[in-house]
Amino acid sequence: MIKQTQTKMFDFSDVGLDFCSGSKVLFPAVFKKFLATGYNQKSGATVSITGNQVTLNFGVSHGYAADRVLKVIATGGYSKEVYIDSVTDQTVTFTDSSTSALSGTITTYIAPLGWSLLYEDSSVHLYKMKNLSEQDVYVRFVFQLNAGYVSSVGVCVGMSADTTTGTITDTATNTLHATAITPQTGFQFVLCQLATTQYNNYTYSEGYNYFGKGLIIGSIYHLAILNNGYYSNTCMGQINAILPCSTLYSDLDNLKSQMVVFGYNATNVSSTAFNSYPLVAQAIYLGNLSLVSRKNGNNYVLEQATSNFGLNSYYSNNIDSFNTTACSPMPLIEASTSQHLGYVYGAYTVNYFNANILDLSSSANNPAITTDIDFNNKIALQMASSGSLAGSAFIAVPLEEIKIVS
Missing domain, CATH: 2.40.30 (Elongation Factor Tu (Ef-tu); domain 3)
Known part of the structure; x- marks a missing residue:
């Protein structure tokens, strides 16, 4: 069988990438390679x-x-x-x-994801990707050039841009990094939350004992960066992502992109981005709307593995005997009202019960690769934690087509 090539996977260790979560000096060249040039x-x-x-x-x-x-x-x-x-x-x-x-x-x-690089200077890249309606969506990345600051990347996603200046002109989005030339305090991608020069040029192997594994999965329609974001080997898994979604009221200006951005609220970019575990600092935006993706009343934007999912992490033997775990579509809920807006494509909540979840607390095991039972497609599993294995969220990102194109 000829396998799909729409969605692609890269490893931080790949020859030609070879970077770690802390090597921020390498980020501009690395992003360009996996997004646009190969x-x-x-x-x-x-x-x-x-x-x-x-x-x-x-x-x-x-x-x-x-x-x-x-x-x-x-x-x-x-x-x-x-x-x-x-x-x-x-x-x-x-x-x-x-x-x-x-x-x-x-x-x-x-092969890269197929994004078009429209503007590039020392700290700013402007790319064009697509949403699932085949509309152009513009993504602006702002890289950290201050050697001693946090390994973060400012991100702005909008429906219009000025390719001459490399700025996002869509005002119905989170505009914090629409024109900025350095990462600002607030919402952004954070790959390593510690401000230091130590890891700036580290290769994957040099950074492995500090950061462990890292994967990138995406296509012309999406991007997910799965990594461990701190010099600790337990409970530090992160997800930075731009994912398509289906929402109600898609004709509203701040929902038109139909792209959800997963990142972190960085309270400081010159010392420590957030003084907590990644799950606590996780943030999600659709346009200029702050969202959550959860069903219970905790304080985290991602759903933790709890008894809300059930009494076991696996189907019963009446269905199969292979310890198969189900996944659920990730709902999008407006943070300020708790009202349902839609669902995410390309990533799913893993329905683990916290009494018998998969232990991905070590950065050597997170993210992990598994397969689905029906089609044998590979799936990346990422754990994001609030400090313990029992208080973790689990996200599945499948290596499969995100849009079936005839």
Whole structure:
């Protein structure tokens, strides 16, 4: 079966990315690679084809990993994004039933999400992505250039922009970073909440003992960055994301983008972004509306694993015996009124009961990769905590198409 290539996954450790949550000096180049340009370009592979199985042999170590999407271009006319089924040190195997043009000089690189980079300077990138209605949505990232400040990225998402100045012109959104040239106190992406120069240029392996794992999942329609955000190995999982949604009243100006932004309320960017665990500081915005995604009355915007979900984390043996856990669509609720607005696409609440949840409290295990029982698609599981395993929220981000395109 030919696997989908719309939604892509990247690892912080990938050759060509190789960064950690604290290496803020690397963020502008890294974001550009996974969003727009791709990375780890190779040239000169030879090809062998058996049925619909295609193997590229590079003759040297290529650094690619299984489950990435590879852009393959050949001078014979072949130009496709393909899902990497498996790798050896020098070979890559993928599935394709139409390979007549795969000849001549072959060039490969890890395919980006497909966002368009419209403006770039030292601290600001302006990109264009799409919502599920295929409307253009503009995303402005403001990178931290102060070497001793927090590893944060200001983010503004709007329906209009000035590509000459690199600013968001939509006033019906959270405009904190619409024109700013450095991250401001308030809502933003935070990857490491500590202000320090220590990790600024750290590679993935240099930062691993402090930050553990990190994954990026996204498409032209969405982005989720799953990481651990502090120099501690327990209960520090984070989610920074831009996800599509379906809402009531989508004709209202502040709801038109149909894109929800997950980030953190940073009370200080020059010392410590927030003096708490990530789940406590998590914030969600749709346009200029502050939202929550929960059903109970706690103080956190994400739903914790509690008895509200049920009396067990798994289906009963009457349904299956494989310890299968269900997920729920993430509701969007206006924070000021607790009124329901809609649902998120691309990420789901995992229905764990806190008495027997999956232990992802260590940054070496968070995020984790699992699979769905029906289609064997990979799913990233991210734990966000309020300080203990029992007081955690669990988010599932599947590696599958977020929009079925005919």
